[in-house]
Amino acid sequence: GRICISIAGISMYWNSGRIVKALSHVSVLHCTMLSLAILYLLYGQVDGEAVNGQTRLCFLLGEATRGATFAMFMSTAVGYAHAISPKPLKATVLQLIEATYRGVGFMSGGIIGGRLIAASPSTAYAFNQAGHVALSLFLSAFVAAKLFIGKNQSEVKEKTL
16 A cells, blocks of 8 residues: 555656646646545445455555645645745745644544544445545535636746746
8 A cells, every 4th residue: 555655646746847837736736636535435435344356456546546646735735835925935834734734634634534434334434425525525616716716827827837
């Protein structure tokens, strides 16, 4: 599992600049949200009792997706924050991203995920539910971005290139 995360993460970190230039920061962040939904749905297919080819494949695909998603999210979020923040505040904004991810993200994910798993009949069911919620959030963010951000996205893209 760790090898899949490492290979996928390293390749995404290596190519993140090219991907962001081709798609834009907002589009890449949408892709990471979609990847997270796919990750949860893949984990939802893993049956903890039976270890077979399908279980191993879903687990390995999930781990590769997790590595790629984290690498693309972190490199894109840092690049976007760097592009939109004023020069004297760049370090502060980057630390806010890190604190939000490590502090608020881990804490809320642990609490919400723990309660979801405790309230669910199985861990697979909980991951499937989380996948559907993540897919709904992705669709909402995608539609909102197309409606509200689409016009300003070219200005940010010009600043970062």
